[in-house]
Amino acid sequence: MNNNPVEKLEQEKIDGDTPTMRLFALLEVIAEKDQPFSLQGIVEEIGLPKPTVHRMLQQLEGVGVLQREGDGRHYSTGVRLRRLASNLLINNTYHGARHNVLRQLMEEVGESCNLTAFTGSEVVYLDRMETVAPLRFYLHPGSRVPAHCSSTGKLFLAQMTPMQRRRLLAHMPMIKYTNNTETDPVKLEQELEVVRRNGYAIDNEEFLPGLLCVAVLVPAAEGRSNLAVAIQAPIMRLTHEKALHFLPALQRAAKALAAIESETSSATNVAS
Secondary structure (H helix, E strand, C coil), X not given: CCCCHHHHHHHHHCCCCCHHHHHHHHHHHHHCCCCCEEHHHHHHHHCCXXXXXXXXXXXXXXXXXXXXXXXXXXXXXCHHHHHHHHHHHHCCCCHHHHHHHHHHHHHHHCCEEEEXXXXXXXXXXXXXXXXXXXXXXXXXXXXXEECCXXXXXHHHHHCCCHHHHHHHHHHCCCCCCCCCCCCCHHHHHHHHHHHXXXXXXXXXXXCCCCEEEEEXXXXXXXXXXXXXXXEEEECCCCCHHHHHHCHHHHHHHHHHHHHHHHHHHHHHHHHC
């Protein structure tokens, strides 16, 4: 029988029979946060003694899983945890099925296609199918691009609440990569509203000169989507008008990818 009140409280509020599993359970709580959090906020949420939570956060910070914000009082996810999340997305067991969807899309439109997710303040390439055309831009799986000047990044930003978006953009490096890169927050907000209404986004030489991209979100069963599919090509082959012509093909691919994600979720629920 456990008579230690602190240990008993830990087991009640944070599920896990070992210190390692309790740290993992704390990470599950942290993973649900969409903004930096404080020690006191976590203490109030999970009910553990403040010294216990402080020790756990120090352990996670010490190995790069969490990082301290500039004010010294708030924490956010560290590089190591973001890298882990990205690798899990890239290497999950449904990679083959998703890759086949991209291959079919590439064969239909004749241009490179990619699947991306949103992590931190960047877009990460989960998978990509290259065109056979000799002139192309190569971005391998695992590549990261800025959200404010990429087609899929603008989709992810557009589905956030205005408050979430403002908070994120306030801490993002709004670098002007080309003459077309929009770095004015007010004008970007206006563009994101158009993206939200249209259901698609275009990167018109905003990240790389000579590259045009068009993208749509992969529908999510509930809540926000964290997957998007895009077509990209040199502007000499892909005009704005041609990109819009490809939208039905993109939407079919997005629907097929959503079905794969749904199958993944169903298999996970059965296994658990």
